[in-house]
Amino acid sequence: MTTKTKEIRIAVSMTNSHLFNTGLGEFENSIAKRLSKRAPELKEKYGIQLYFIVKPCQIGAYGDDVKYVSIGSNMRTLINFPLLHNIKKLVLPHFDLLHWTNQFLKFRVKLAPLQLMTVHDVNFLHNEIGTLHKSKKLWLTSRRLNRATHYGYISNFTKNDVEANFRLGNKPGRVIYNGVTNLNTKSQDEYDNILSGMNLPKSFLFHISRWSRKKNVHLLVQMMKYLPGETLVIAGSAGKKYVEFLNNLVKSKGIKNVIFVGKVSTGQKAALLSRCKAMMFPSLSEGFGLPVVEAMCFGKPSFITRLTSLPEVGGKLEYYFDSLTPSDMAKKVEKGLADFSSDPVGKGEKLKERAAKFNWDKTVDDYINYYLDILGIEKK
Numbered sequence: 001m002t003t004k005t006k007e008i009r010i011a012v013s014m015t016n017s018h019l020f021n022t023g024l025g026e027f028e029n030s031i032a033k034r035l036s037k038r039a040p041e042l043k044e045k046y047g048i049q050l051y052f053i054v055k056p057c058q059i060g061a062y063g064d065d066v067k068y069v070s071i072g073s074n075m076r077t078l079i080n081f082p083l084l085h086n087i088k089k090l091v092l093p094h095f096d097l098l099h100w101t102n103q104f105l106k107f108r109v110k111l112a113p114l115q116l117m118t119v120h121d122v123n124f125l126h127n128e129i130g131t132l133h134k135s136k137k138l139w140l141t142s143r144r145l146n147r148a149t150h151y152g153y154i155s156n157f158t159k160n161d162v163e164a165n166f167r168l169g170n171k172p173g174r175v176i177y178n179g180v181t182n183l184n185t186k187s188q189d190e191y192d193n194i195l196s197g198m199n200l201p202k203s204f205l206f207h208i209s210r211w212s213r214k215k216n217v218h219l220l221v222q223m224m225k226y227l228p229g230e231t232l233v234i235a236g237s238a239g240k241k242y243v244e245f246l247n248n249l250v251k252s253k254g255i256k257n258v259i260f261v262g263k264v265s266t267g268q269k270a271a272l273l274s275r276c277k278a279m280m281f282p283s284l285s286e287g288f289g290l291p292v293v294e295a296m297c298f299g300k301p302s303f304i305t306r307l308t309s310l311p312e313v314g315g316k317l318e319y320y321f322d323s324l325t326p327s328d329m330a331k332k333v334e335k336g337l338a339d340f341s342s343d344p345v346g347k348g349e350k351l352k353e354r355a356a357k358f359n360w361d362k363t364v365d366d367y368i369n370y371y372l373d374i375l376g377i378e379k380k
Helices: 023-046 073-080 082-091 131-145 156-165 188-194 217-226 240-253 266-275 290-297 310-314 326-341 344-355 360-375
Strands: 008-013 048-054 067-070 097-100 114-119 150-153 173-175 205-210 232-237 258-262 278-281 302-304
Touching: 008 023, 023 048, 023 360, 097 360, 114 131, 114 156, 114 360, 150 156, 150 360, 156 173, 188 266, 205 217, 205 266, 205 290, 217 232, 217 240, 217 258, 217 326, 232 266, 266 290, 278 290, 278 326, 290 302, 290 310, 290 344, 302 310, 302 326, 326 344
Parallel strands: 008 048, 008 097, 048 067, 097 114, 114 150, 150 173, 205 232, 205 278, 232 258, 278 302
Antiparallel strands: none
């Protein structure tokens, strides 16, 4: 008579996986697709059953080899209510390990004895916000972080930042870099066809982000006054006030060589990256720096700051703004473009090689190995 091996249950939070055009959505959807493909292997080798915690619209989205749990806002409120904490035993399976894929945890109770939390950044520490607001965010982030037993960090900068500013005790943490989806999959003719209706020049400087002061989009606009021979294309969106500020800045400075294209599709973003000369990304704070690596995939250089995680991602191949004065930024861009044009093929290939290191398959491999280590399971 054979003894049935106890099923080991790992739950992974995927509640943002339906938000494809956001950083968290990209992260969760990318690992969900790859974890689900590895689910049969994990079950056969280790007796692990994967569960995905998802929004109702994502139930079944990643196949039948994973099981799905949907916790709506009403159920979450019940579980969080102090007198009803034990309701979780009635409505949720027992999980041996729960992986929270971001630090914005909305549960005040432990849903598993072992909880891994991926921390993307604590960049509010470096942003210009009010003292009261910052104190509140510090308190809330500290509470959320301390519900985890283990941590995953998307960069060494994030790991060091968290450990320097929060008391986590001796809880273990590990750096696991994000992957990047390589959008460089079409010919230049195909990309040019995608851009045919956008009335853009043959080459240009490029920026894409959720526009804000910390992204320094306003400095890029002012920089273009000193680069009359170049055009800057800016993609993305922002709140109404910042958009009005940017539009007024363009008018008041008489700047004619900036084009705002607004939100773009993934295909349009790829086409813009294929045609641009370089990525302009003078952000004040990033947990990773996705646009920089996306540009690398096309062999395009980026002009970035030396702040937060950007030097870690960019390495020695990118160009760094040592001053954030628009005229100095323009000089750096002129000098950097001249340097890159001395060997665009060779330098471009090195950028592509660096981009290949940020691979979603490796990211998922690293998380699976972390799961096994946390659970004390020897890898087979």
